Amino acid sequence: MDILIYGIINSFSLALMAIGFTLVYGISRLPNFAHGALYVVTGFGVWWFLNKLHLNYIVAILLALVLMGLVGAAIYRFVLIRVRGMATSEIIATYALGLAVLEGLRWGGFRGMTYTLPVFIEGSINIGGIPVDLQRIIVVGIGIVVVTFMWLFTHFNKTGLALRGMAQDEHAAMMLGIDSDWMAVIAMAMGSILAGLSAIALLPLGNIVVEAGYNVLILSIAVCIVGGLGSWVGAIIAAFMIGFLQIITVAYIQSHFHMVVALLAIIITLILKPSGLFGKQKELEERV
Amino acid sequence: MGRELATQERRKERLDRGIKVRTEGIYAVSSWQEVTYLVLPRLVLIVGLLLLPLLMPSLYWNRVISIVGIYALLALGFDFLAHFVGLVSLGGAFFIGVGGYTAAILNKSLGLPPALTIPMATIGGAIICTLLLLPALPLRGVYFAIVTLMYPLALTRIIEALNIFGGTDGILGVASFPNRWVEQYLIILIVIFALFGLRRLVNEDIGLVFRGIKDNDQAVRASGLSITLYKAIAVFIASGLGSLGGAYLSHIYMWSGISQFALDFSVIPIAATVIGGGGTLVGPLLGCFFLVPLSEFLRAFGTLRIVIYALILMGFIMYRSEGIMVYAQRKYHQFQRWVKV
Numbered sequence: 001m002d003i004l005i006y007g008i009i010n011s012f013s014l015a016l017m018a019i020g021f022t023l024v025y026g027i028s029r030l031p032n033f034a035h036g037a038l039y040v041v042t043g044f045g046v047w048w049f050l051n052k053l054h055l056n057y058i059v060a061i062l063l064a065l066v067l068m069g070l071v072g073a074a075i076y077r078f079v080l081i082r083v084r085g086m087a088t089s090e091i092i093a094t095y096a097l098g099l100a101v102l103e104g105l106r107w108g109g110f111r112g113m114t115y116t117l118p119v120f121i122e123g124s125i126n127i128g129g130i131p132v133d134l135q136r137i138i139v140v141g142i143g144i145v146v147v148t149f150m151w152l153f154t155h156f157n158k159t160g161l162a163l164r165g166m167a168q169d170e171h172a173a174m175m176l177g178i179d180s181d182w183m184a185v186i187a188m189a190m191g192s193i194l195a196g197l198s199a200i201a202l203l204p205l206g207n208i209v210v211e212a213g214y215n216v217l218i219l220s221i222a223v224c225i226v227g228g229l230g231s232w233v234g235a236i237i238a239a240f241m242i243g244f245l246q247i248i249t250v251a252y253i254q255s256h257f258h259m260v261v262a263l264l265a266i267i268i269t270l271i272l273k274p275s276g277l278f279g280k281q282k283e284l285e286e287r288v
Numbered sequence: 289m290g291r292e293l294a295t296q297e298r299r300k301e302r303l304d305r306g307i308k309v310r311t312e313g314i315y316a317v318s319s320w321q322e323v324t325y326l327v328l329p330r331l332v333l334i335v336g337l338l339l340l341p342l343l344m345p346s347l348y349w350n351r352v353i354s355i356v357g358i359y360a361l362l363a364l365g366f367d368f369l370a371h372f373v374g375l376v377s378l379g380g381a382f383f384i385g386v387g388g389y390t391a392a393i394l395n396k397s398l399g400l401p402p403a404l405t406i407p408m409a410t411i412g413g414a415i416i417c418t419l420l421l422l423p424a425l426p427l428r429g430v431y432f433a434i435v436t437l438m439y440p441l442a443l444t445r446i447i448e449a450l451n452i453f454g455g456t457d458g459i460l461g462v463a464s465f466p467n468r469w470v471e472q473y474l475i476i477l478i479v480i481f482a483l484f485g486l487r488r489l490v491n492e493d494i495g496l497v498f499r500g501i502k503d504n505d506q507a508v509r510a511s512g513l514s515i516t517l518y519k520a521i522a523v524f525i526a527s528g529l530g531s532l533g534g535a536y537l538s539h540i541y542m543w544s545g546i547s548q549f550a551l552d553f554s555v556i557p558i559a560a561t562v563i564g565g566g567g568t569l570v571g572p573l574l575g576c577f578f579l580v581p582l583s584e585f586l587r588a589f590g591t592l593r594i595v596i597y598a599l600i601l602m603g604f605i606m607y608r609s610e611g612i613m614v615y616a617q618r619k620y621h622q623f624q625r626w627v628k629v
Binding site for chain 2 (some may be wrong): 079089092095096097189218221256257259267
């Protein structure tokens with residue numbers, strides 16, 4: 001029962017973390033290796049708004065999300081646009097950016113146990129005899145809402161459809177009048193907002209630490225690869241698989257192996273089915 | 289309006305120098321001037337490297353030179369993989385760590401001297417790295433970068449969790465080199481050998497296959513060659529260089545531990561390659577000679593130095609992606625003049 005409940009919660013946390021990366025990489029083909037850095041920056045941003053500027057919690061969250069959207073758009077407009085299409089440079093540029101932000105925060109003294117965000121609602125409830133605090137329930141709720149919203153957005157909204165069109169065939173999409181740069185700006189902005197949203201939902205459960213940036217990046221990539229690029233269903237199922245495997249590993253083996261599960265998941269997927277569980281897009285192009 | 293016209297009327301034309309064309313064939317040996325033109329840059333590099341330990345005799349700078357050598361090996365491997373085979377490795381620390389631990393374990397548990405452990409760690413480390421990276425090799429795209437990024441982080445956790453190989457303390461008391469001259473000249477000779485060896489390699493037939501894989505892998509496949517096999521060979525070479533550096537590092541510091549999986553080993557080679565000029569193989573070497581001493585000056589600032597590398601790296605890749613060496617080679621081989629259009 002323990003494993004079932006915490007497995008579900010962990011799976012939704014993973015889905016939340018990964019969905020921004022999935023949107024940006026799976027849909028727009030921009031490997032955003034600064035994803036983890038954006039996650040951590042949002043955490044510290046909200047903390048700063050709350051404790052230094054003494055803003056209302058809701059105002060602080062909204063402000064941080066808007067800023068994240070602008071930051072994401074700026075990353076594309078000023079950094080990625082210059083190296084677009086050169087896979088090597090895209091990876092190195094975003095990785096360097098993420099590294100600069102994370103290590104800069106570490107150097108700036110943002111470490112230790114002092115940085116925490118308050119939970120949305122105090123208290124806990126019993127599910128089948130196991131106490132679960134409300135914040136974790138909220139995480140699951142936000143997860144469901146975000147996933148549903150993203151699915152609706154990419155299937156029934158013109159902008160969302162345009163994003164998927166870009167992913168499938170950039171040249172054909174451009175011939176139909178879709179502005180490739182503008183779409184990429186939108187994708188980066190939304191991806192950054194989603195990274196920020198996951199940070200705001202998940203960080204009240206623990207401390208804000210710089211290391212989380214690397215972990216979030218790796219977990220997002222793991223979910224994205226195992227699920228198959230550009231497939232929402234795949235990403236959700238992959239989040240559940242990795243989420244439950246992690247909880248089972250922690251329960252029966254050792255908590256240190258938390259990250260190793262993600263690595264093994266990637267390796268096994270690459271060996272058995274490189275396009276991921278449900279990846280149809282670009283299946284043939286990835287394989288040499 | 290007037291300015292626009294001015295830019296339309298003339299533009300820069302770039303032409304090969306006469307001497308460059310004359311020195312391309314065997315007849316270069318016919319005059320001293322042309323032999324000098326060919327030999328001088330190489331000679332300056334080799335003699336400069338060999339004189340370096342004599343010019344900087346203090347103990348501290350001796351150690352820095354050895355470290356520069358180790359980074360140079362990593363950077364050569366990175367440049368070779370990224371610009372000749374098309375594989376971006378974000379995990380130089382992975383190669384260093386595997387080589388370092390292998391050498392330390394061989395030395396401590398079997399009691400082998402450095403003369404044996406370094407070659408064994410080079411080959412062994414290369415085999416381990418290639419096998420671990422094998423799943424990502426049949427694929428195109430960012431998978432190789434992702435997997436190399438993850439291994440150092442994951443191996444650190446595994447070593448901590450299982451408390452193997454000395455756990456967080458690392459392996460202490462690894463044998464050191466007989467004296468500091470051996471330590472420095474050995475690594476300098478290895479670096480020179482690796483540099484010219486790789487340059488030779490990429491101009492051989494196999495180098496052509498490597499570049500084919502980077503530019504058009506379907507054409508290579510259509511020629512009946514196994515892409516995975518050739519990628520594995522390239523990864524074997526690059527990880528061998530990295531493992532050699534790692535083994536050297538263990539013997540220099542007489543210690544091997546999880547800090548050999550640190551981010552510095554992943555970032556500095558990439559930054560050195562981008563600054564020095566990717567695809568030249570000499571560029572990364574010069575980049576290391578610029579970045580590693582900078583890193584020593586910045587040691588007091590802690591992780592700020594990683595921020596500085598990352599920013600330098602971003603600046604270069606966005607605005608000056610050709611790097612120093614490509615620029616210098618162009619100036620050496622070509623001249624520019626204004627021509628009327």
